[in-house]
Amino acid sequence: MKKKNILYFQSGGPTAVINASLAGLVLSALKSPSIGEIYGARYGIEGVLDGDFTNLRGLSENDLNLLTQTPGMYLGSSRKNLPEDLSSPLYEKIKEKLLSFEIDCVFVNGGNDSMLTAAKLFRSFSLHDIPISVIGIPKTIDNDLVGFDHTLGYASAALHTVSLTKSIAIDGFSYKEGKIQIVETMGRDTGWLAASTDLLEEPYHPDLILVPELPIDHKEFLNELKGIYEKKKRALVVLSEGINHNAPKEKDPFGHMNFEGAAYEWSALIRKALGLKSRVSVLSSPMRSDPVLASQVDIDEALRASEAALSFFLDGKKGVMPAISRISNNPYRVEFHPVSLDSVGGKILYMPKEYLKDHHSFSEGFRDYLRPLLRKRTLFTDGCGVFMSLKR
Known part of the structure; x- marks a missing residue:
């Protein structure tokens, strides 16, 4: 029986564990007698269009172990949005590249928008009777994939936060x-990341935590903050970048606004309205790819999710991805089950109402949900880290 060739690519923004997902897929594929070549496309879907593939079978066990602690995206990424029109010449070009390498399955590792890309590929292949499977592998620090208990990358970003x-x-x-x-x-x-700071005990707990699910107007915010400062002579505010603000916004290829920098607007508002000094810390890129504060739970589940993704393909499933379901909290246990790409792509999971309380704290249910995810791994033993980099 002919062995099956697979192609994997990374998409969207980095997480601390996306390279662990890559390692998990390669490790699982190397163990399977059904898998032939294992390719990786450089720079996401753009690498697929260019036929810029690297063979991952040459990665050693040590390489794969290093990948699990390597930040960024080993293969590189892309935010290119594929056309809605499945008759676009781009899909014909993708088909030609994949067939020239005799690819049997494409694994797309990403979040909401990346699953839109995966779903479009799957619909295009199905429409034109092309015998190539598409399987998603979940990834997003925003924790907003519909149908998931939590997403790969969130726990590490929350631990960093x-x-x-x-x-x-x-x-x-x-x-x-x-x-x-x-x-x-x-x-x-969504406010999943900002809300994670609710785990902090006094005196380190934020005085205000602002998330998109609980809007606050400027007047209410200033009144709250003024009272806090008069009492404590200091204040700590944590806010999601997407909290309502009026900065000029740029759109990405998927039509999403870039909201980074919201804190500077709130800082200017405080200075103007209250005459108080503030200091802004934008956590930004480090929070999504910090290997030092990566969650061991996150890493372990990234490896397991890729193993599940490969098993779905070998079982004949198409157009699906492994979703995480929590079986129990104590002991903490999860399982992976297939959900369709269309049910995830382009959709957003907001914090449920039962987790929301006010602008000061969240429910005990949310804290119980988050605590098991934040088990820190021990990474450095000699003061510096060792990582993998692709020879380009």
């Missing part, structure tokens, strides 16, 4: 009369 916010809180105690510290997290549409 909680740890750095605690350090910022401690810094704020350095003076008798402190500033208003404003911490901005990623999270264009």
Whole structure:
């Protein structure tokens, strides 16, 4: 029986564990007698269009172990949006590239928009009776994939956010009369990352946590903050980048606004309305690819999800991806089950109402949900890290 060739590519933004997903797929494929060549496309779907493939069978066991602790995206990424029109010449070009390498399955590792790309590929192949499977592998720090208990990358980003916010809180105690510290997290549409700081105990707990699911107007915010500062002579505010603000916004290829920098607007508002000094910390890129504060749970599940993705393909499934379901909290256990790409692509999972409370804290149910995810891995033993890089 002919062995099956597979192609994997990374898409969207980095996470601390997306390279662990790659390692998990390669490890699983190397163990399978049904798999032939294992290719990776450089720079996402653009690499597919260019036929820019690298054979991953040459990665050693040590290489794959290093990948699990390597930040960024080993193969590179792309945010290119494929046309809605499945008769576009782009799909014909993709088909030709894949058939020339005798690819039997394409694995797309990404989030909401990446699953739109995967779904379009699957619909195009199905429409034209092309015998190529498409399987998704989940990834997004925003934790907003519909049908998932949580997403790969979220736990590590949350652990980074909680740890750095605690350090910022401690810094704020350095003076008798402190500033208003404003911490901005990623999270264009949802507040999962900002909300993670609710795990911090007093005196490190934020005074205000602002998330898109609980809008707040400027007047309400200023009144709350003024009262807090008068009482404590300092304040700590954590906000999602997507919290309502009026900065000029640029759109990405999928039509999403770039909201980064919201904290500077709130800082200017505080200075103008209250005459108080503030300091802004935009966590930004480090929070999504910090290997030092990666969650061991996140890494383990990234490896397992890729193993599940490969098994779905070998079982004959098409147009699906492994979703995470939580079986129990104590002991913490999850399982992976297939969901369709169309049910995930382009959709957003908001924080449920039962987790929302007010602008100061969230429910105990949310804290119970988050705690098991934040088990830190031990990475450095000699003061510096060792990572993988693709020879280009």
